[in-house]
Amino acid sequence: MEDKPSSSNLLDSTCNLSEDRVEASSCGGDLFEILPDHLIVEVLTRLPVVSWVSAACVQKRWAALFRSESLWQTALRKRWPNAERDRRWPGPIGRGSHKRQYIALHTSNYLFSFEDQDGDIHELVGHAYLFLKEQLQVSAPLSYGLLHGTVIDQFLACGKKGHLAHELASQIWLAVIDNLDESEHTFHLLMQIVEEWEVFLPYPYSKSHAVQWRLFERLFTDFRDCLTRFDYYSVLTRAKHKFECIPATWLGY
Known part of the structure; x- marks a missing residue:
């Protein structure tokens, strides 16, 4: 894997x-x-x-x-002989060139494992993953809430139900967070997302428990040495506010 x-x-x-x-x-x-x-x-x-x-x-x-x-x-x-270029593709995230389409399908095939009963979920997920990761890697990314909403809207525009759009968006966020390299940019990025995601959003735009957990987990494990004392206790306070149980590995500055 x-x-x-x-x-x-x-x-x-x-x-x-x-x-x-x-x-x-x-x-x-x-x-x-x-x-x-x-x-x-x-x-x-x-x-x-x-x-x-x-x-x-x-x-x-x-x-x-x-x-x-x-x-x-x-x-x-x-x-992917069944990938159709003339198929209607609504929503805010475009399909792009044939190269982009291939990379989206290839990425989805290798990073995600789910049943594609509708025949187009793999490509949708691939495009959404590429869009989200690219946006997070620019020097001044859009609002993280806006990016999250854009991914949700893409699935809704393509006819996916709210619960499926929420689940797919959560899987995409988890994959993106897991594949961000250990760099100063990623550290500041995760810190900013943790702070901005305090804002409540209604379902299906709400952030999943698993995604928020993974954000804190990366900060407390992969980027622990980057946290100042103030940062550590600030992030820990937010974590205790969100989760009932905190792992022992997150404790102790």
């Missing part, structure tokens, strides 16, 4: 290669030079996803193919 997020990160970086990196790895002519692009695409999309970054570094032509829509269309058709 630990390898799954890493393969998603590799995929996301495949088409963001610098020209210098490609040139450094470029080699002389070979048999692939005489093949047309559509055959090269067929070969590349048959490789494991974890090998795509390395393949894109072989030569400029291959890197260009990974930046083209045709490769991602082929990859989508092979991996």
Whole structure:
């Protein structure tokens, strides 16, 4: 399970290669030079996803193919033949390019495990996950309550019931929080979310117990050394206000 997020990160970086990196790895002519692009695409999309970054570094032509829509269309058709581009996609979070669609499906497939009875939940969850994580990583993210509401609204706009929208949004928040790296930016981000999420919101926009617990858990474990004495007791007070029982591992500055 630990390898799954890493393969998603590799995929996301495949088409963001610098020209210098490609040139450094470029080699002389070979048999692939005489093949047309559509055959090269067929070969590349048959490789494991974890090998795509390395393949894109072989030569400029291959890197260009990974930046083209045709490769991602082929990859989508092979991996998810039922993914329809002409399907109506309402809501605030767009589907984007074929590459974006593939990354959303790939991410959802590797990070989440649930029954996709409606046939489109996996892609919805993938797009919502990418949207939320990207927004949290910018220097000045939107209000966390607004981001949470946007994710909920996306599921509601696509016809999901309130309880399902709430559950899916909670799973997405948990996955995003778990996959944030241990950095100063993440520490300040978690501190800000804990403070802002004091505001009460009605169901299905309310924050789940599991998500709030995970926020405090990361602060008291992964970022314990970053907490000043004032920060520690401030966060601990908030935690005691929210939860009846506090783990012993959270106690003691």
